[in-house]
Amino acid sequence: xxxxxxxxxxxFWRHALxxxxxxxxxxxxxxxxxxxxxxxxxAPAVVTVxxxxxxxxxxxxxxxxxxxxxxxxxxxxxxxxxxxxxxxxQADAVLLTGELDDEWETGQLRVLxxxxxxWAGHLRPGDALTSVRGRAEPVAAATRGLRxxxxxxxxxxxxxxxxxxxxxxxxxxxxxxxxxALDGVxxxxxxxxxxxxxxxxxxLVMTWESAGGLTLGPHGGWLAGLPDGHWAxxxxxxxxxxxxxxxxxxxxxxxxLSFTGIDLDPVRIHRTLTRCxxxxxxxxxxxxxxRRLPDPFRRAYPASAATxx
Numbered sequence: 001x002x003x004x005x006x007x008x009x010x011x012f013w014r015h016a017l018x019x020x021x022x023x024x025x026x027x028x029x030x031x032x033x034x035x036x037x038x039x040x041x042x043a044p045a046v047v048t049v050x051x052x053x054x055x056x057x058x059x060x061x062x063x064x065x066x067x068x069x070x071x072x073x074x075x076x077x078x079x080x081x082x083x084x085x086x087x088x089x090q091a092d093a094v095l096l097t098g099e100l101d102d103e104w105e106t107g108q109l110r111v112l113x114x115x116x117x118x119w120a121g122h123l124r125p126g127d128a129l130t131s132v133r134g135r136a137e138p139v140a141a142a143t144r145g146l147r148x149x150x151x152x153x154x155x156x157x158x159x160x161x162x163x164x165x166x167x168x169x170x171x172x173x174x175x176x177x178x179x180x181a182l183d184g185v186x187x188x189x190x191x192x193x194x195x196x197x198x199x200x201x202x203x204l205v206m207t208w209e210s211a212g213g214l215t216l217g218p219h220g221g222w223l224a225g226l227p228d229g230h231w232a233x234x235x236x237x238x239x240x241x242x243x244x245x246x247x248x249x250x251x252x253x254x255x256x257l258s259f260t261g262i263d264l265d266p267v268r269i270h271r272t273l274t275r276c277x278x279x280x281x282x283x284x285x286x287x288x289x290x291r292r293l294p295d296p297f298r299r300a301y302p303a304s305a306a307t308x309x
Contacts, residue, residue: 007129008036011049012058012084016097020049020125030070030083033090034138045134047123048091052098052109058084059190062212081212085191088113089141093121093132108160108262115164115260116191118153141193142207143219145256148241151194152258156266165266167257170250171277172199172290178276179296185272186210188264194257195219198297199278199290206297208257218301224251 010027011017017026025044027036033046050058061080065071068080088094094113100106114122121132145151154166175198186192192210205219223234223242231239242252259269278290 006044006134007132008044008046009049010046010087010091012080012087013049013051013054016049016051016054019097020095024129030065030072032083032086033092034086034140037134037136037138043134043136045092045129045132046090047093047095047129047132048087049095049097050088050113052096052100052106055084055096055109055112056190059211077215079212082209082215085116085209085211086141089117089120089191089193090138091117091120092134093123093129095123095125095127097125104160108162111160111162112190112260112262115153115155115162118150142209143195143205145194146205146219146241147235147237148244149237151256152260158263161262162260163262163264163266164258164260165264165269167194167255167259167270167273169255169274169277170247170253171283172197172202172253173255173273173276174278174282175200175293175295175297178273181272181276182214185259185269186214189259189261189269191261192257192259194255196255196257197222197253198295199282200293200295200297201301202253202287202290204301206300216297216300222251222253224253 007024008027009017009021009024010031010033012029014029027046033048036046037043059081061084063080065076065078065080065083094117096109096113100109110122139147139149141151152166153164155164157163173196178198189210192208194208196206196208197204198206203221203225205222207217207219209215223231223239226234245254246252247254257273259266
């Protein structure tokens with residue numbers, strides 16, 4: 001394994017890191033790769049190391065980091081699955097170490113990693129790390145789509161049992177129907193991420209992330225509600241993405257959700273989420289009616305949730 005001072009190793013499993021470190025700097029086990037990046041500055045490449053025999057267990061681990069003694073402080077609400085997924089999808093390259101007894105199962109894990117992080121390089125033991133190039137700009141997985149980046153890949157035909165799909169739509173979700181559908185939508189899903197909006201809070205961008213457990217919450221406001229004089233303060237990528245996809249009725253409001261898993265049914269996910277959208281009749285009643293809809297998600301954000309972008 002070649003070494004380079006421009007490469008950092010990252011990963012939740014310390015024994016896997018020690019096997020390949022070879023003098024490389026190793027990030028603390030709970031650090032996410034984007035935390036090592038500062039926009040506008042050169043940054044070392046981050047390679048996340050994943051042991052084959054622990055990947056699926058890690059992604060589905062719902063335990064809070066505080067339960068295993070790895071939380072940073074009382075505000076750290078991340079779970080083990082959240083951390084593992086983010087370390088993979090934020091990496092410049094992912095290195096799968098070890099082989100399972102079944103060659104087909106090892107192949108399945110390689111496909112899964114490519115679906116989880118299609119924008120990263122994917123390495124095998126023995127590959128040189130000097131070819132990995134780092135990026136300086138952090139791009140959070142749940143809000144990639146707001147800036148015109150892909151939130152995942154649409155590969156609905158299974159490869160080694162692994163499927164991935166993207167759900168896109170304009171009209172808002174009915175809060176009750178979406179709430180009631182969450183268990184079914186996340187069945188067989190190892191990782192989902194993206195953003196959406198609710199009819200009851202049309203001013204808010206809501207983020208969606210699952211790995212182990214599902215987390216929904218407010219991110220900020222849509223550009224549609226931003227005074228013209230403040231547009232210059234918005235990230236340029238987001239302004240450009242919104243302008244290219246602006247809708248005369250919905251403005252920049254839309255859903256973009258990515259789902260990846262083993263034995264998941266992309267058609268069922270799409271149909272279920274489509275049924276959660278407002279019907280033509282509900283849509284025709286207008287925004288003031290939407291805001292009065294029963295909303296089981298209200299506890300996910302305060303009544304005065306900030307709407308800055």
